[in-house]
Each structure stands twice: as structure tokens, then as C-alpha cells.
Amino acid sequence: MPVRARAHVYHMQPYRAGKPPEQLKQELGLTDLVRLSANENPLGASSRAKEAIVQHLDVIHLYPDGGCSQLREALSAFYRLPADYFLFGNGSDELIHLFGVAYLAPGDELMMAHPSFVRYEASAQLNQAILHQIPLTADLRHDLPAMARAITERTKLIYIANPNNPTGTIVYRDELKAFLARVPDHVLVVLDEAYYEYVDHPDYPDGLEHVRAGANVVVFRTFSKAYGLAGLRIGYAMGRPELLDPVERVREPFNVNALAQVAAAAALADQAHVARTRELNRAALSMLQAACERLGLRTVPSYANFLLIEVGPNSTQVQQRLLRRGFLVRTGEAFGMPTFLRVNTGTLEQMERFVEALNDALCEGSSA
Numbered sequence: 001m002p003v004r005a006r007a008h009v010y011h012m013q014p015y016r017a018g019k020p021p022e023q024l025k026q027e028l029g030l031t032d033l034v035r036l037s038a039n040e041n042p043l044g045a046s047s048r049a050k051e052a053i054v055q056h057l058d059v060i061h062l063y064p065d066g067g068c069s070q071l072r073e074a075l076s077a078f079y080r081l082p083a084d085y086f087l088f089g090n091g092s093d094e095l096i097h098l099f100g101v102a103y104l105a106p107g108d109e110l111m112m113a114h115p116s117f118v119r120y121e122a123s124a125q126l127n128q129a130i131l132h133q134i135p136l137t138a139d140l141r142h143d144l145p146a147m148a149r150a151i152t153e154r155t156k157l158i159y160i161a162n163p164n165n166p167t168g169t170i171v172y173r174d175e176l177k178a179f180l181a182r183v184p185d186h187v188l189v190v191l192d193e194a195y196y197e198y199v200d201h202p203d204y205p206d207g208l209e210h211v212r213a214g215a216n217v218v219v220f221r222t223f224s225k226a227y228g229l230a231g232l233r234i235g236y237a238m239g240r241p242e243l244l245d246p247v248e249r250v251r252e253p254f255n256v257n258a259l260a261q262v263a264a265a266a267a268l269a270d271q272a273h274v275a276r277t278r279e280l281n282r283a284a285l286s287m288l289q290a291a292c293e294r295l296g297l298r299t300v301p302s303y304a305n306f307l308l309i310e311v312g313p314n315s316t317q318v319q320q321r322l323l324r325r326g327f328l329v330r331t332g333e334a335f336g337m338p339t340f341l342r343v344n345t346g347t348l349e350q351m352e353r354f355v356e357a358l359n360d361a362l363c364e365g366s367s368a
Helices: 007-011 021-028 047-055 069-079 091-103 118-126 144-150 173-182 208-212 241-250 258-269 271-294 315-324 348-367
Strands: 086-089 109-114 130-135 155-161 188-192 217-222 235-238 306-310 340-344
Touching: 007 118, 021 315, 047 258, 069 086, 069 235, 069 258, 086 091, 086 241, 091 118, 091 155, 091 188, 091 217, 091 235, 091 241, 109 118, 109 144, 118 130, 130 144, 144 155, 144 173, 208 217, 258 271, 271 306, 271 348, 315 340, 315 348
Parallel strands: 109 130, 109 155, 155 188, 188 217
Antiparallel strands: 086 235, 217 235, 306 340
16 A cells, blocks of 8 residues: 555645746747746845845854744844744745644634635645635625625634735725624634835734734734845734734744845845835835836736736736746636736836737737
């Protein structure tokens, strides 16, 4: 009899990493490939973060600080939260995994919007929880009243990505407050604010308001997006210590590497870099939205660093034409939105070139 893993594991879909950019360039004969598929920061990391990494290269033979003490104190001062309100992970992906392991038993229920970040679904599957996916509204926003109505006595975790990935839409302050007032005490609500630093809207809620108020709310944020440290994989959760304690019990002792810790602390101290990132994103997003309007393409209002662009049923062909022109973007197929492309912002020069390539790719399709 062959060795078998747990049966439900075989129903999960493994993450399929795309080809490395250098391999794609070689295969397609490209000298340049602009990656607009992973919601990365085109400005890269802060120079202070890079310097911190170099300064710590001589100690990478030592195990990292298992409690992320330096970064914990820096974030505690930055957010004015007690130091024990923080928990760290190897990116937000690991936090999602750990919260599932700590909180979900077989038959418990995890709720999320659809479409939203796919790793929530994986957490439910891994822990044999029942997954409830509540469709977005017609304007592709979280339907919080429908989510509130769907809560049962078995509901354990609710994920709200704000802004949402892949749509870039947000939940507003008053509607979040009204939703949380309807959530019973046995439910933990996770506000995934991976794109928090990019949002420019007067009614965008700060999830920490509810953490400070003592609600059963945990907020996720990350250094992967606006801080430009995606390659180092470091995210963090903020919540009451009693909500974080079960997760501390199941995490690995050294789950955040030493270079990620010092780079994140240095990046946090360089808010001027975050401000430049935010300013560039605002300009690039505006440029891309205006260009799509000129091309007659529908877009979804976004408050993150990416834009959903509806190009029609041939989105995969458009994606491939863009790739041949040196631009890597994602189709919406994985999100259940096959007529869309998701394009993250780049530099203004990259956005100008992308718009030209998009126009050419669409024209190629119409003339085929």
C-alpha cells in the first residue's frame, strides 16, 4: 500500500509559481521585462533597509531573535500599542496559515468574500473547515450585511481584506462598524490591511481603532507592499494578547529571519520612502485609469497599488500579447474574473510604455 497524506490535502491546489523573469526573457528574446503581476513596489526597498541588511551580514550565522524584539518595540512606538499586541510571520501568508492552525477545527466555519485573497480558502481546506464565500456586491465590494447574515454558531474566522485583493475596493468606516456590532463573541474577525499604506479615502477605517476598543479583531499588515520588502517575507498581526496567544503557541520559534527583522525596522523608520511610494502610486494609478478610459476599457476603482481592467473574454490572449511586448500581468481567471487583467502600478515611464503596449495588444486582437 502506498504512503498517503491526509485525504483532504489532495483536494488542495498547490501554489503554481510563474517562470522566473530571466527565464521568460530568454525564452521570448526580450531584453527587458516589466513585472506588473505581483503588486510589488517599483521603487524597491528603502536605502536604509538595504544598509541595515549589509550591516548585519556578519551575524547571519546566528539564529534570529525569536521574539522580533527590536522590530516589536519599533512598531509598538509607531502605533502606540503595547508590545505584546504584536505577532510576526514569514509574510502575511504564514499568518493566515497559523491562524487557521490555531483556531480552526474540522467542521468550524471560515468566511470570506468572493473573490478575495486565495490563501484564506487554503487555510479552510487545510484545517478541514467549512468555507463560506460571500459574493461581492455589484460594484465589487464586500457585502458585509450578507456576511453578517451568514454567521452561524460554527463560524470561527472571518477575513475581510481591506483593500480587497484582487479588486482594490474598500470597506468604509461606518459599514465596518455596523458589521462588527452584529458579529457574536465567538467569532474572530481578521482585517487584512496589506495595502493599508496606499489608501487615500476619507472614509477608510483604521482597523486598529477596533483593536484598541477591545473587539475580537486582529489586523494584518505587511512590509511586502509599500515598504518594498516582499523578498524578505515579513508581515505582522496586531490584536489583544489573548487573541494572539494561541497563534504564538503553534508558530515555529524562528519563523522570521534576522535580515528581515533589521530591514523592516529600518524601513519603518524611513517614512519618507513610504510617502514617495504612495505619491508615485497615486500618480501611476491615475495615469493608468485615465488611459483605460480613453481606450474604452472598464476599470474597478482601486485604492491599492493595482488596477482591474476589463479587456473581454480574450484576456488570456491579451496577457500573452503583453508578455511578448515585455509586460507581465495577471489574468483574473484565478479569481473567477476571466474577462479582467490585474495590473499593478510601476514607474510613470513604465506606465506610459504599458499603455502603448496595451493599445497595441488590443489592436492586434481586433485585426486578427
